[in-house]
Amino acid sequence: MNARLVSEFRSIVGDAGLVSGPEQLRTYECDGLTLFRVVPELVLLPATAQEVQAIVKLCHRERIPFVARGSGTGLSGGALPVKGGIVIGVSRMNRILEVDVPNARVVVEPGVTNSAITAAVSPHGYFYAPDPSSQVVCTVAGNVAENSGGAHCFKYGVTTTYILGLEVVVSDGSLLRLGGASLDQPGYDLVGPFVGSEGTFGIVTKITLRVIKKPETTQTLMAAFNSSSEAGAAVSAIIAAGMFPAALEIMDRLALEAAEAAVHPNYPNCQSLLLVELDGSTREVELLMEKVGPICQSCGAWELRLAKSEAERMAVWKGRKAAFAAVGRISPNYLVQDGVIPRTALPRVLGEIDRRSAEKGLRVANVFHAGDGNLHPLVLYDRRIAGQEERAMELAEDILRLCVEAGGSITGEHGIGEEKKQFMPVMFSAADLDAMQRLRSAFDPYDLCNPTKMFPGTDAKLQRPVAYEPHPIEIAGLAQRY
Amino acid sequence: MSQALVQNNEAWIELSAVVGPEHLRPATPEDAVEAVQPTGVIAPGTAQEVAQVLRYCNSAGLTIIPRGGGTQLGLGNRPSRADFILSLERLNRVIEHAWGDMTVTVEAGCTIDKLQGVLREHGQQLAADPMQPERATVGGVLATAESGTLRIRYGAIRDLVLGVEMALPDGSVIKAGGKVVKNVAGYDLTKLAIGSLGTLGVITRAVFRLHPVPVATASYVATLPTASEASKLVLAILDSHLVYTGLQIHARRADQIFVHVRFEGIPESLQDQYVKLVRIAGEHKFVECAGDVWTARQKLFVNPGSAVICKCCVLPSQIGSLCHALFQQAAPAEVAVTLVAQGTGLAEVRLDAAGQQLLMTVLRALRSEVDRLEGTMTVSQCPVAMKDELDVWGTLKDALPLMQRIKQKFDPGQTLNPGRFVGGI
Structure with missing residues (x-):
């Protein structure tokens, strides 16, 4: 980038808000999906919405593409820089502006972390429901961009359910207020589509969100099964009994081994483990939990273990949330996918995954949100063995197609980003994609906001899913992925 | 235009070829929308037919008012034109109740009562209680983002929809979202469609997530x-x-x-x-x-006569002050007030008075109180004549130009519901 422009950007954010050294810029070359790397021309860290506006106006004038970035924990390359473009990081805009307990509203700047919201309202007995596994470090703005989920969405819904209002800067630099603190604002619901737009509509500068009252009681049961099909049948039976658990999670043998090695949650030693979490009024939770045990047993559970204390419950969840990263302990390389299927298709799709993984001679660890059918198959392989990586990628691709064929989705939480954009036509028709492009061009007629993401390029050749590679800071032991 | 002339004109012939002559009829005075008289009522039998009707009307410069159960036709400004009512009455099937997955796929013209009846066979429900469920349809509830008293626990209708199928004015049929509870592939066009009052496309099918019927x-x-x-x-x-x-x-x-x-x-x-x-x-x-x-909300709309019914959206903590201000304004003006407010901060108010000017006075006072609270107020129902004096949608924020651009992208010919929505969209 030429010196005149750099100095113009510098005049907006000052020295503290400008990253231009080649080594420093490398920090921003990828997000949580490390296979794709593009070094940005410049990274700007504005401190106010006005600075964001000034930066975007300059980008607009010079037609420089920009990519917004929170903490860079995304798993689909959404925050991957665009060639010749800049990155606008929101990490310095990290103040909680307002906590309105009576109305259960919180107003935050975009760089506030997910966990910080719950921390701010927790003394009042409230919490922020979406709980992606990276919640300790990921930002609310990143959650808004990706419409993040978590283990408790089956009952509580994903990010979009909780975002009421957004202040955003769109690609000509204008500042717009969408939605607001009160519900049902007249006009089109623009907050709805903005959430999950993966940074392609604009940059969020302020967020009004809803928190909810912590339930009176939460209980978590572990049930040990001989197969994930049995555990899946128990999930269906629990739901058929009219219950609405806060979470229903299944981990298979490989995932359990990995979690056990990493954080010692002391899970039962079994082929498949089901976690059932009920919450609500104490009386109701106690009565319903008495029914859950026998339902699990009737589906083949041979051990039931109720977390006896809050500490024990936390250990159970720590194991579950660490499962992804922990797989690194049992395999040198692995691919992560997050396809979704209708819950009843679970036994069939799992059987099919088993069959295909045997065919390819690869192991697949399964950790999934069984309540909402969100799979997280982890394809394990060793890239040092010739041909394994290739086969692993084929298998991951097969799994995504299986999900779509079963009536599901190619992504439940991680987003399309760079990683899965070539798979969009597997799920959507040309007309569907065209409708999405119309909306995109209404927000960003200049193609400046994260322009290369989410949609397949003109090159229709399918790109393979990509391998997980540890980020340099992970290798250095400075961070861990959850 | 005389009826004979209407039935011989080109549009009539083209449209009747799309849906079959038995599904196109001349409009009667009962079909009028806010005193704007349409020419015909057309009832396509499939999403593809809906799309063909839209494409034809779009190319011929004719306008369409989509209609479900007709329970919310008083919502919005008067249409600037209304050539055809597009009735979804034939798209009324429950396509698939996947009770094991707790989802249902249903056509837009199906009434809420009919849907709930099917779901109850497996002890499930759509956890929403919109008004007049015996007439209100899935499509109408989605287009108006109608939500009832269950919202405080189960969320708004937008939170219960997993996907929609929609016919667009260019003749395409698109689907947004899907059939699974969690899905972040592509833009959430379902939320754009919900509450858009049929100004971007016509919803032809929806997939909902379900809840158990309480014991x-x-x-x-x-x-x-x-x-x-x-x-x-x-x-x-x-x-x-x-x-x-x-x-x-x-x-x-x-x-x-x-x-x-x-x-x-x-x-x-x-x-x-x-x-x-x-x-x-x-x-x-x-x-x-x-x-x-x-059903207190629904009762507000019984025998509307010359009453004004409006929806005030404030914060839960402001309901008391809104209620207080309302009675204080209304009593001296001899305007009768009924207020039904949900704990979510959504308040519906019915005003009855002998004269329109009295109503306008109270309405203006109410609007300024809502503005002071930084909430919003829309008029859901009022005598047609009053609509010339007030914008039923109220004060709009700075996103209107963006909304107009979106309308332009989806319905550049202003084929759908022209003039009824915010800012004349």
């Missing part, structure tokens, strides 16, 4: 002497651990405010919840009441 339900009422005490009680309930599925304020007089609470669940837990409610309410006595208190 038992109980409703309770307390009577309070002032709006501020009622508001305090509602806030205390909101801040409690009670698992209510309804929380409502209902008032016709400033000194007699009813607070309604509903619990659902297993019988043992209902008793437990009631005991806790009594503790929270303190001196205010809650007694069990009939479940029909939850």
